[in-house]
Amino acid sequence: MTTQQRPDQTTSRAPLSRVVGDRAAQLREDPELMPRLLADPATRVLVVNNASVPLADADAPVLHLATVAETGLDAAAFTGYLGRDASGTHVLLAAVRDQAEFPSPGGWGEMRLVGGELSPEHADLGVTGVALARWHRVGGFCPACGAAAELRQAGWSRECTGCGRQHFPRTDPAVIVAITDDQDRILLGNNALWPKSTYSLFAGFVEAGESLEAAVVRETYEEAGVTVVDIEYAASQAWPYPQSLMVGFFARAASAEAAQADGTEILTVRWFSREDLDDAIAGRGDIRIPASASVARALIDQWHSGGSRL
Ligand SMILES: [Zn+2]
Structure with missing residues (x-):
């Protein structure tokens, strides 16, 4: 086969x-x-x-x-x-x-x-x-007129029975950013929704009218207090929970000292050296990092293996 x-x-x-x-x-x-x-x-x-x-x-x-x-x-x-x-x-x-x-x-x-x-x-x-x-x-009804929308194109589109509009599966872009500093440490944060021991990269949805790069700058400043430079695209993947496209970037903090949690969405931010994360990468110790299916984990692993770029 x-x-x-x-x-x-x-x-x-x-x-x-x-x-x-x-x-x-x-x-x-x-x-x-x-x-x-x-x-x-x-x-x-x-x-x-x-x-x-x-x-x-x-x-x-x-x-x-x-x-x-x-x-x-x-x-x-x-x-x-x-x-x-x-x-x-x-x-x-x-x-x-x-x-x-x-x-x-x-x-x-x-x-x-x-x-x-x-x-x-x-x-x-x-x-x-x-x-x-x-x-x-969630796509059974037309968002424009409310009439039923029937499947077309072997499930890849819908056609409204009322106004005739065609609809396609929605994908909402979100950025996720691996921020490093001049010592090649990585900045991770603990989200208020996670256990205290879990740390990951900073992420957020792209807003209306915003570019991916602008979203990287805004989200990292909002969540972690840092101004980032040298933004570089790394990798993307679908993340349909419910309907995201995660777009991963590397970026460098202009000033490591500026890092500060927003206190609402992110409770703690912390710079990690490679040694700090050895145990977490191996699946032991006190710090937990995201599962292997995520872009976050792919970026963390890439940085940990010695290349700060994919
Ligand atoms: Zn319609």
């Missing part, structure tokens, strides 16, 4: 942005595509439940991809075409409201937690399936 496997085409180091399969977007216009694939016993299916995916093995995360017949689901559950996997097999998306509707041998895992342990192919499929299914959950 791996004879047609394609290499990652992105060179991205973000854990969920490897391109291995083929979205085959040109096939979405065919209105017979979904019925044809639903009747084909070779078609594979990714079933998702909210932000979770079914796993084939509880110990080593592997997506549980079933065939249409094996899912036992009603045709209405199949809401999207995800393209061809690395072996060239078509993959459909199905969404269930309750995990009990699709018994999974390895249980279910949230993509934000297990995504970093999946193969690049499965990470790509999983994050795409979750993103599309979450849009379907």
Whole structure:
């Protein structure tokens, strides 16, 4: 099943942005595509439940991809075409409201937690399936006129039955920034919503009318009190919780002494040397850092391994 496997085409180091399969977007216009694939016993299916995916093995995360017949689901559950996997097999998306509707041998895992342990192919499929299914959950009505909006393009758009407008899955950009200083330490913060021992990078949504770079400058000043310079793009990945695109940057603090938590969203900020984070990187000690599926962790790991740039 791996004879047609394609290499990652992105060179991205973000854990969920490897391109291995083929979205085959040109096939979405065919209105017979979904019925044809639903009747084909070779078609594979990714079933998702909210932000979770079914796993084939509880110990080593592997997506549980079933065939249409094996899912036992009603045709209405199949809401999207995800393209061809690395072996060239078509993959459909199905969404269930309750995990009990699709018994999974390895249980279910949230993509934000297990995504970093999946193969690049499965990470790509999983994050795409979750993103599309979450849009379907909230996109049933036209935001302009309120009428029902029906699925089109094999689940990749909707058309309003009232005003005829076309709608597409929304993606909200957010920036996340690894700030370093002249001693090549990294600045991390503890968010008020997290346990006190958890530290991560600074992040926030891009506001209306704002560029990515301007959002980096604003968010780092608001949350950590620092003015950043030498802003450099690092990597991006979808983060559909609910519908973000995380865009990662490296930047340098003009003055390390200026770092100060905002006191509301961020309670503590702290400069860490590489040695300070050795234990956290190894998964032990008192400090916790983000899971391997996140851009935050990819940037922290990259800095810790000696290169402050991806
Ligand atoms: Zn409308």
